[in-house]
Amino acid sequence: MEILDVENLKMYFLTLRGWVKAVDDVSFTLEKGDTLGLAGESGCGKTSTALCVLRLLPRNGKIFSGKINFEGKDILKLGEKELRREIRWKKISTIFQGAMNALHPTTKVGEQIIESITAHENISKKEAKKRAESLLDLVGIGASRIDRYPHELSGGLKQRVIIAMSLACNPDLVIADEPTTALDVIIEAQVLKVMKDLQHKLNLSMILISHDLSMIAETCNKVAIMYAGKIVEQGDTASLYKEPLHPYTQKLVSAFPSIIGPKTELSSIHGFPPDLLNPPPGCRFHPRCDYAMDVCRKVEPPTVFVGNINHGVACHLISGEKS
């Protein structure tokens, strides 16, 4: 069952120098129980896409066109009141970037979870506390720590509190934005394990935003690679990593060092991502692409689906071959 369907989403930010095309014609779908990894370098629009789904854009961000169908409702057509009452946190919750600092320093962690429950659901504080306790147990912190202040917990535990909080109202979709960036490898592995376990237990649908392709490989079953505001390739994690089709994906995948297997040359991409005020015409990757052809400089490549119906790629090399 489809839970989220994003179609041709365009969202630009207004700056003094003009419109920054942060999200430009992005489409993807998410099935119930799927974990989608949204990957790309800084500034490629992955967080902006997530903010669109939650409609939590800053004032200068404007959605120009597109549809975001969530469980059959178009989120872009809902009013602010309805969004707040029905959707945010109740149906779609989020784990923000730098979540460790998202906790209020002088409020006990239990209180903070209870607050997020009572704000959205009409239940007594006692019941909410019970649920908060079971949530803390669920993420492996233990209900006994309900009366701790954030500073008494380590980074990894704080991150788990944030995860518990995101699950407070039994959401259908959780958007995790770089949930482990500030953590050490061993703690990162612990937190990822908690997240994977929860996914199985609660059959959660998730969008995981990260720049770390290794982490996405271990946690997600679907992946979408973004570059300069566009999704350049998407598909099953297994097939995309095994056979990346877009030149950008190929380079990006092999830019990550692996700790196992033979030592292969690390690839790098010369140049840097384009300025989204004036993105290059045609394919946005062409100035950095080794295979750029004339058509790449002029015509924007359409997304074509190859082989396995779910593997989509936007590159002239592929679409040219097909036609």
Added chain:
Amino acid sequence: MTEIPIKAEHLTKHFAIKTGFFKTLLSKENPVVHAVDDISFQINGEEIFGLVGESGCGKTTTGKLLLRLLQPTSGRIYFKGKDMTNLTDQEMRKTRQKIQVIFQDPYESLNPRMSVYDIISEPIHVQKAARTLEEVKERVTKVMEDMDLVPPEEFLYRFPHELSGGQRQRVAIARAFILQPEFIVADEPVSMLDASIRSEVAKLILSLVEKFHISFLYITHDIALSRYMCNRIAVMYLGKIVEMGQTDDVIQHPFHPYTEALIAAVPVPDPTVKRTEIVLKGEIPSAVNPPSGCRFHTRCMYAQDICKKEEPKLVDSGKNRYFACYFPLGK
């Protein structure tokens, strides 16, 4: 035999914790943080030596000790055979021509009000290493070409905010290389950069080390990247070196359980690979009261009685391989 460029012997650094007046009266000993505790290693010429570990294991402190930005509590540091532990500031300043540093975050390590030219040429002025302005300019352009900041004229008068992350880090590296150092300490030099640019800067560092025959201390938490960067690595845990050796040796056949866990925790960019899961419980204990015996015993799944009582020594197992564990894996 040539002299060993850098050698640290029984290096120790304890940071005193400030306590209240009454507490100092009542307690016999002042509490200290055991940041670095009795570590010894050497870095050979034209070698990248990696210090790997989680935050708080003392790797950055070790780097600062080698730069003499911190004064060690005990132990000695030798630079090309010369003891530099107790050099005066003036003597140290001279030595620093040959010892440079690259910091983690190029967004913070460059002065936003200085142009690229000013940033790169500053070490020359500080050390009074050039006589004429032409010479300064010549050296700056030369080093920028080495860093692939070409053409140099295009970058000379830009300010850091006009550069991308990768370019900024190149400027920071250029600044470290302009005095033709023989030893460089780099504290997580690529961890702030994006993947596609990270490997480019990593490759640049590799080629520079080869070109200028320098010794390089590479401090990192990313053991996967250290495999590509370092000739030898030392794994640190709570202020101690637990394992040291040729990088490939250590990663393929770790002896210490901590090294094994550290390697197992690194995600692999290949979804088809299924690996044994070793997830350590808990977190690094406090360095104020480190556990008795082996410092890792509280989280080690192979720990036995002796581990709690006596501290294992770092022993040589031949082939330049050292480990500190009573029950090494695979032995």
